[in-house]
Amino acid sequence: MTTDVIEVVNNLGWEYGVGRNSAIIYAPSRQEADKFLDQSVEQLEKAATRLQGKIKIAWQGCRRPYTISASTEH
Secondary structure (H helix, E strand, O other), X not given: OOHHHHHHHHHHOOEEEEOOXXXXXXXXXXXXXXXXXXXXXXXXXXXXXXXXXXXXXXXXXXXXXXXXXXOOOO
């Protein structure tokens, strides 16, 4: 993930994990995940592009996390 996305997630007090070409952000609730996604979708797409992978946003009880893939725009 990019530094700005990590900074935002840290400021929110949320947990995250980073793998070789993916990352997962753990939101406290689906409502918080929705709000974060609405506000940060462009940053998340750019971060996924830099990772050359995907970023997932999950929350407690989540069965299907949101998945943000690398942007295809140049």
